[in-house]
Amino acid sequence: MEKRLVSGEEWQSEDESELSLRPKTLSQYIGQAKIKQEISVYIQAAKQRQEALDHVLLYGPPGLGKTTLAAVIANEMQVNFKATSGPAIERPGDLVALLNDLEPGDILFIDEIHRLPKNIEEILYSAMEDFCIDIIVGQDSTAHPVHFPLPPFTLIGATTRAGMLSAPLRDRFGILGHMNYYTQDELIQIVKRSANVLGTLIKDEGALEVARRSRGTPRVANRLLKRVRDFAQVAQKEEIDQKIVAYALELLRIDQEGLDDTDRKLLQTMIMLYNGGPVGLTTLAANIGEENDTIADMIEPYLMQIGLIKRTARGRMATKKAYEHLGLPYKNN
Ligand code: ADE
Secondary structure, eight states, X not given: OOOXXXXXXXXXXXXXXXXXXXXXXXXXXXXXXXXXXXXXHHHHHHHHHXXXXXXXXXXXXXXXXXXXXXXXXXXXXXXXXXEEEGGGOOSHHHHHHHHHTOOTTOXXXXXXXXXXXXXXXXXXXXXXXXXXXEXXXXXXXXXXXXXXXXXXXXXXXXXXXXXXXXXXXXXXXXXXXXXXXXXHHHHHHHXXXXXXXXXOEEOHHHHHHHXXXXXXXXXXXXXXXXXXXXXXXXXXXXXXXXXXXXXXXXXXXXXXXXOOHHHHHHHHIIIIITTTOOBOHHHHHHHHTOXXXXXXXXXHHHHHHTTSEEEETTEEEEOHHHHXXXXXXXXXX
């Protein structure tokens, strides 16, 4: 039998190493300069006044570091960080239990906050505004209102689109942070930092190649880096160079622009079946076998960002650049 290289305790799951890739402080956090600059002022001001930070809403495409930034804010505020998500809170009691557990100044992070059930969202209104909850406990003849005071706390909500939140909930956030896709330079810095944390050597050209194919998204960059590291290690390369990145990503079927099979299938469907569009979201979803939300939140925003598709009143359209990317002849109709 093959000998294990390390004892059980030394095995690290990828999730654990992922956590260690995450920055702990605002100064370690790369990119999102506008949000960082603003939030560092609000953090300093709140700390000086010894108050809880105002509620924060972070919105933008998946994988841009909303959870990471929320944890960084808690660390900078020197308070506890409790994380949950909209779909995980099913009953009013779940939310009450979370709120009940908070100490003054603590941060409650709710990911996918747009997926909170409506009756629970309503409990949040008074919790956010007046730091108290009023709920009905018991049923029928034993039903009675109960008033819970709460410590001042900070709610950080994250969502892919701010427009999916109801207006009353959105209005209760004092600080709005719009997360943008990262620039190539920022992704290069993230890849180099992550390589350093993982103890892997990477050449500038290798970091550039990973960054170029990461769809402006740190989560993607870190995932690709780990896969490329595996290829480099097995090929006994001491340093990750452009060649091994290109080789690994070709096997992973990730192209020059960072598009995968699903992205290309979407573009091909628009072009081959619908003559480039306009075509509706639901029609596209049915054709490529994905959910509407998956296309709208995860696939389409990046294709739009790099100008391969555009949205019109009558539906989505493939641009000339999309035809060129797939090597198809463009007919201007
Ligand atoms: N790892 C993932 N996202 C990061 C970021 N924005 N800055 C630094 N390291 C990261």
